[in-house]
Amino acid sequence: MEETNVTNQVEDKETIVKITPEQATVPVANTELENYIKLDTEELIDTVKSLVDTAPIQSIKAQIDEAKKIFYDRSNTTYKDALEKFKATQVEVEGEEPENFEFIYPNTDAFKAVMDTYKKRRNAFYSEQEKEMSKNLKIKLDLIEELKGLVNAEEKIKVTFEHFKDIQIRWKAVGQVPKSDLNNLWQTYHHHVEKFFDFLRINNDLRDIEFKRNLELKNALCDKADIVAQEDNLDAAFTVLQELHDAWKEIGPVGRNDRETVWERFQAATKIVHKKRNDFYEKRKESFQDNFNAKILICDQIKAIDYAELTHHNKWQKQSEIINNLREDWKKIGPISREQNEESWSLFIDLTKDFNSKKNDFYRALKSGQKENLAIKLALVEKAEALADSNDWAETANALKKLQSDWKKSGMAPKKEADALWIRLRTACNSFFENLKKQNEEKDKEFKGNLELKQSFLKEVESFKNSGDTIADVQTIKGFINSWKEMGRVPGKNVKAIEGTFRTLIDGYFDQLDMDKAEKRDIQFKTRIEAIVAEGEGNKLKDELFKMQQTSKKCKEELTLLENNISFFKNAKDDNPLLKEVRKNIERQKEKFEEIKSRMTYLKSL
Structure with a gap:
């Protein structure tokens, strides 16, 4: 009877069940998060500050993350708009580095101050929690030692059982312990609980009542675990599952015949949640790799820059624009793992720093050499001005063209002075080429009679027929060539057409003749060269040579x-x-x- 009375004193409240079925299946709605986007920036900061000052610091991570996302989205949008306006107002000045763009989003300091307060309080909370868990671990280890001592207690079973119940109550009242010690602690505790029940050798009815009650509680947890296994929100499901496991560890043993069955049922639901979660993270890991490869590809593009080719201001400006576009592409790439982010971001920063360093070196060197370049440009202008009134048309035309080419190669100089010199160079060249144009127009008038003679002569050439006497025909064709040369030059605009027609006729006639091939090639070559001379193309003669x-x-x-x-x-x-x-x-x-x-x-x- 004494043992029966002891059993009746085991109360249901000894087992702490932390999770309700509603908590296991229904996500908690948070209207505050939905309202954050409606607040202006100052209201958002005030709201978050109030939350940090008043709410439990461990419960507001979602609100903090949402506030940070909204604030920095606004900050980035405002920054881009300001940058576009800044670019639109800039006037590019040759040889001068572009003005640096600086922008600070309003209230940034105030928002960072709130975030710093949040981090300090959060760190203080978890630091205190660590100390508390270490303290709780020592208490529970002491309770296990106390539980072990019951085996040797010399007292009535009822008193010993009451002592056992007191240990259970105190055990459950103690808070969390470090995760690294949790499993070992729980196994040790339950090992000595089972040893205690074996030691008591209480009647089967008392043990069966305790085992039955524990089985009911564990079956209830299995029901909840089955519901959690169907949850689509993996983070919520995993959190609830952890809480169910904590509750399971607080429940005492069940009968030997039921232990394996109930545990396997609980484990089956657990494995489903873990598999879903692992599959999710494996899939996300694949996307991480794709995103990481995309970021490394951007870095490779920066590595591939051939700095030896960047020899001019315009080329550096174009390459800088490419770097900015790559930076925007970088931001659009999805998330990657922490390790991948550290590796890729460090590489990207090093490469862009190297680019900016080389760019700055280029402009410093460019600026230091601008005086020398200005002196070179001045010398070119003075030579051009000295040739502006020359009557040596062909030689001077080539000389001025070379001066213009040398100008392009002379490098950058102070814009204001360089622009003034360019106007002088252009004026000198235009003056000469205008005179050259007038001179050619005068000559063309003189050559117009020659054109009429050659047009008339072409009819005679076109009427030539092969007589069959090669020697006589060769002399006739040579006579055509000599007569054509004696008629002189024609206006420039007619040279190519009429000379081409004559050369085609002569080449055709030679092809019909049965004569020495070397001689034929020589005559045809000289005819072609004479046509080039008639066109006045000195460069073509140089190319032929x-x-x-x-x-x-x-x-x-x-x-x-x-x-x-x-x-x-x-x-x-x-x-x-x-x-x-x-x-x-x-x-x-x-x-x-x-x-x-x-x-x-x-x-x-x-």
Whole structure:
């Protein structure tokens, strides 16, 4: 009877169940978060400050995160708008570095002060909580030692059981302990609880009542775990599941026959939640990798900059714009892991710092050399002004074109002085080329009669028919060429058309003749060159001579190679086919070389 009375004193309130079914399935609505976006910036700061000052610091993380998101979204938007307005007002000045843009969003200091207060109070809270958990761990370890002592207690079972109940009550009243000690602590406690029940050897009815009550409580937790396993909000589900596990650890043992079954049911629901959560994080890890690769690709683009190519102000400005676009692309890339962020962001910052450093070095060097460049530009202008009234038309035209080219290569100079010099250079060049234009117009009037003669002569040339007598036909065609030259130049605008027509006719007639190929090529070459001379294209003649010089060099190299190759046939007979072929090639190459030399001599004589 004494043991039965002890059993009746085990009350339901001994088992603390922290989670209700409603808490396990329904997310808590937070209207405050929804209203934050409606507040202006000052109201938002005041609201968050009040929250930090009055609310439990561990319960307001969601509100703080939402406030930070709203504040910095507004700050970034305002910054971009201000930057666009700033760019629109800037006037690019050659040789001067762009003015730095500075902007501070209003109330930034006030908002940061509130955030600093929040961090200090949050850190103080968790620091105090750590101390409290260490203190709680010591209390529970002492209770386990007290529980172990019950085994050797020399007192009535009822008194010992009351002592046991008191230990249970005090155990449950103690707060949280460090997570690292939680499992070991719980296993040790329940090990000694079971040893206590075995030691008491109380009647089966008392033990069965205790086991039955514990089984009911654990089945209730299993029901809640099954509901949590269906929850789509993984963070909420995991949080509730942790609380269910904490509640499970507070419930005593069940009968041996039920232990495995009820635990397996609870574990099945737990595994579902853990699998969903692990799958989610694995999938997110894949997106992290894609985002990380995208950020590294941006860094690679900055690494690939060829600084040797950035030799001009405009090129640096264009590259700076590319860097700014890459920075905007960086911001649009999704989240990555903390480790990946540290690696990629550190690389990005180092690369952009290196770019800015090289850019600053360029402009410092540019500024230091501007005086020298200005002196070069002044010398070019003075030369151009000295040539402005020259009557040596062809030579002066080429000289002025070269001066303009040298101007482009002379580098940057102070804008105001450089612009004034450019006006002088342009005026000098325009003056000369206007005179040249008038001179050409006067000449064209003189050449108009020649044009009429050549147009009439073309009809005679067009009427030529091959007589079959090659020697006579060659003389006739040569006569056409000599007569054409004697008629003189035609107006510049007509040169290309009429000379092209004549050359096409002459080339066609030579193609019809059965004559020495070398002689034919020589006549056709000279006819083409004379057409170029008629057009007044001095640069084209220089190009022809350069091509001939390159061809001559290549021909000589091939001839040397062939003459070296023939040494391999020193023991071969004269009728050896390969030897004959090499000798033929050598002769052909020599003839070609002599032909090229003759053409080069002709070109130099013009």
